[in-house]
Amino acid sequence: MSVVFVLIIIGILVASVxxxxxxxxxxxxxxDDSYTPSVRILFDDPVSSKENQSDLTEDKSQKKQSIKS
Structure with missing residues (x-):
């Protein structure tokens, strides 16, 4: 039984360290992350909702034209 107390004390000491x-x-x-800020300029900006909607409609019209031809 005394071994259990010794192991508990040792465990608490190791955890404290x-x-x-x-x-x-x-x-x-x-x-601290010192790498990500230096390469953040290389990442693309998120597309706004207006730009996203116009891109989607252009993509759909281009797909329809390519299917027709």
Whole structure:
């Protein structure tokens, strides 16, 4: 029975060390994303609803013309 208490204490100590290491890493910026902001300009902008609707109607008319020919 005393072994269970020793294992519980060791488990709590190990968990505390990992919690401390995680908090330290977050505060020191280890999880900050420095790559994505530099390539964000390369991503396409989301299409607005007006542009999206006009693109859809153009695509449908082009498909109809290609099917007819």
């Amino acid at each position: 990992f919690l401390f290491a995680f908090i330290w890493a977050v505060r020191n910026g280890q999880f």
